[in-house]
Amino acid sequence: MIEVQRLVKRYGAQPAVDGISFSVARGEVLGFLGPNGAGKTTTMRILTGALPATEGRVSVAGLDVFDQPMAVKRKVGYLPEVPPLYEELDVLAYLRFVARLKGLPGRRVKSEVERVVQTCGLGEVRGRLIANLSKGFRQRVGLAQALLADPEVLILDEPTIGLDPNQIAEIRGLIRRLAENHTVVLSTHILPEVIQVCQRVLIVHRGRIVADDRLENLTSEARSLEQTFHDLTQE
Secondary structure (H helix, E strand, O other): OEEEEEEEEEEOOEEEEEEEEEEEOOOOEEEEEOOOOOOHHHHHHHHOOOOOOOEEEEEEOOEEOOOOHHHHHOOEEEEOOOOOOOOOOEHHHHHHHHHHHOOOOHHHHHHHHHHHHHHOOOHHHOOOEHHHOOHHHHHHHHHHHHHOOOOOEEEEEOOOOOOOHHHHHHHHHHHHHHOOOOEEEEEEOOHHHHHHHOOEEEEEEOOEEEEEEEHHHHOOOOOOHHHHHHHHHOO
């Protein structure tokens, strides 16, 4: 579903992403794990077509991200670290606006907005201004906009950052349910999130891949994911 080949992104002479290659199979849930500054967000933005690469190739569902960016965007739902919300709109108005941006025909907008409202548990706040929502509900609205038009791939960048423990549990449960019908790339530096949600883990450090394996192969009774992560990413 996703193919990344020798991907490089430089800012001046400094590489933020340094020649990484990986693939994500249809229906897989990949944890894209790394410390702050490892190149996770840069990679996610390139996968979604929001940022050009310096070198390399990326395809999503057989479509080249650089040659066919608009076609790729129709295949991908993206939740950036800071959700792209318009606080002056209420939840329904915002989701209708995003649905039109995504090119949904008018006859489908109402039903599609209702679908994501129900999926993301937004029924009780559908008429409230986004400015007045808790951060947990804002994250749900962010997930809802990513789900509009039912994309095949979901790319979620730090979806639980800044939430309280109850909100974190709710969002993780929602992601697990979404993973039943979507290919998911979850970018995070929170290890419990990966353990609870992901099937496979890719660890990056200083723009390079330092591990890529199934979760059970990176842990054991004597070795936790935390220890593996520490050993691979320490300075």
